[in-house]
Structure formats: structure tokens, C-alpha cells
Amino acid sequence: MTEKLLIFDMDGTLVDTRHDITTSINYVRGLKNMPPLAQNEVLEIINHKRDELAxxxxxxDSYLPEDRAVFEEHYRDQCTKNVVPFDGVVETLTVLKKTGAKMSVATNAPTEFGERILKAAGIEYFFDFIIGACKVNNPKPDSEMIHLIGKLYNxxxxxxxxxxxxxxxxxxxxxxxxxxxKSVFADWGYGKFHEEAKPHYHAGNFSEILTIVA
Incomplete structure (x- = not known):
């Protein structure tokens, strides 16, 4: 059997971080005398292109260094307070680990946050490498993270x-x-499906990954 390499996104795929992300965004907005956003508004916004988010x-017009610094300082502690794995994550990762699959994480969050979040969710030990945006020059949708993970393995x-x-x-x-x-779109997550992206597969829940990668 060919050994599988599975690369997971983090927020909205492995773990539910919507509460903590919203809390830290609203902390920054409060300092700027802006009204708070509801969770559903934040999830809608983060589906836009990166250059539209600020x-x-x-x-x-762009992320101000001071806004980014304030967000990261607040989120460093906030990010572990309410995070939980999505349904079926622990059970599915356990099965995949037993089959010998190699598993890593590629997140556009800083690596430090990725490590803290996955540890707080109790699932960091499943992954060989946790690669955040700070590890590459070009985060997703560029393929640099994927190639870095491939390099780390073989x-x-x-x-x-x-x-x-x-x-x-x-x-x-x-x-x-x-x-x-190959790509698998996580239908349970925060993102909206973009037809032009053309994933190879859709997974309606996390456990369906077992069938897709078998």
C-alpha cells in the first residue's frame, strides 16, 4: 500500500476557533472605536481574499503593523480559551495514524499560534510538522508550504x-x-465553496476523509 501524506489546514478544518478569532478581532476594533462584529460576520469576511481583509x-487599505501587533498580542492568550476539535477529528486522526499515514498542518496563522491551538485542542501529537505563514515567503494559496512539508519528509x-x-x-x-x-474541500468548515477552485473531493464530515484517502 502506498504511504499517504495528508496536509491539513487548521482553522475551520481541524479545529473550531471562531469564538477566539472573533474576540481578538473585536478587541482591536474596540481600540479603534469601531463596533464589534458578530461571529457570522467575521466568518463571512475571512472568506474574502487576503488583500480585502484589512x-x-x-x-x-492594508494591515497596519500596529493593528497586526495588537491582534497577535491579544490572540496569543485568547487562542487557547475556547478551541475544540470538530466532530470526528480525534477518532479519524487516530485511525489514520494507525494506518501509517504521515500527517502535517499547513496554516496561514503564525506557527506559534498553530502549535498553541493544536496543543490546547489535544491533537498536536498527531502531526509531524506544523507549518505556519512565518515559515515561508508565500503562504497559501501559493504551494510553498506544501513543498516545504514535502522537503521535510523526503x-x-x-x-x-x-x-x-x-x-x-x-x-x-x-x-x-x-x-x-489531490485536494479535499471540508464542507463542515468556515469557507464557502468556490467552483473555480475545483477540488478533487468533497468531505461532508471529517470521518469521510478515511474513505477518500483509502
Missing amino acids: KKLYDT GGNLNRESTFIIGDNYTDITAGKNAGI
Whole structure:
């Protein structure tokens, strides 16, 4: 049996972080005398392209260094307070681990937050590598994270038939396409499906991954 390499997005795919993300965004907005956003508003906004987020969240044309710094300082503690794995995550990862699948995480969050969040959710031990945006020059939808993970495992040679990226955002699916690997769209997550992204598979719940990658 060919060894599988599974690369997971984090927020909205492995773990539910919506409460903590919203809390920290609203903390920054409060300091700017802006009204708070509801969770559903935040989830709607973060589905937009990266270059549109600052305008929609903070009414600035680009992320101001001071806004980013305040958010990260607040989120560093906030990110572990309410995070939980999605239904079926622990059970499915346990089965995948027993089959010998290699598993890592590629998140556009800073690596530090990824490690803290996954540890708080009790699932960090499933993953060989947790790669955040700070580890690459070009985060998702670029394929740089995927190629870095491939390099960490076996010098960069990705078996395109047995390597999968699983995520809930068009950035995950596009990163997989750019790397030439298979992609699975997580229907349970925060993201809206973009038809043009053209994932290879859809998963209605986390446990369906077992059937898809079998």
C-alpha cells in the first residue's frame, strides 16, 4: 500500500476557533472605536481574499503593523480559551495514524499560534510538522508550504497520487492545485465553496476523509 501524506489546514478544518478569532478581532476594533462584529460576520469576511481583509475588518487599505501587533498580542492568550476539535477529528486522526499515514498542518496563522491551538485542542501529537505563514515567503494559496512539508519528509519529492491537502477555503484547494496534489474541500468548515477552485473531493464530515484517502 502506498504511504499517504495528508496536509491539513487548521482553522475551520481541524479545529473550531471562531469564538477566539472573533474576540481578538473585536478587541482591536474596540481600540479603534469601531463596533464589534458578530461571529457570522467575521466568518463571512475571512472568506474574502487576503488583500480585502484589512478593509473589511479595520477599514484600512492594508494591515497596519500596529493593528497586526495588537491582534497577535491579544490572540496569543485568547487562542487557547475556547478551541475544540470538530466532530470526528480525534477518532479519524487516530485511525489514520494507525494506518501509517504521515500527517502535517499547513496554516496561514503564525506557527506559534498553530502549535498553541493544536496543543490546547489535544491533537498536536498527531502531526509531524506544523507549518505556519512565518515559515515561508508565500503562504497559501501559493504551494510553498506544501513543498516545504514535502522537503521535510523526503527531500521534496511529492507523490502526487498519494498526497492530499484537506481544507475549508479556496486558498487550500488552490495551494494543492499549484502543487499538483489531490485536494479535499471540508464542507463542515468556515469557507464557502468556490467552483473555480475545483477540488478533487468533497468531505461532508471529517470521518469521510478515511474513505477518500483509502
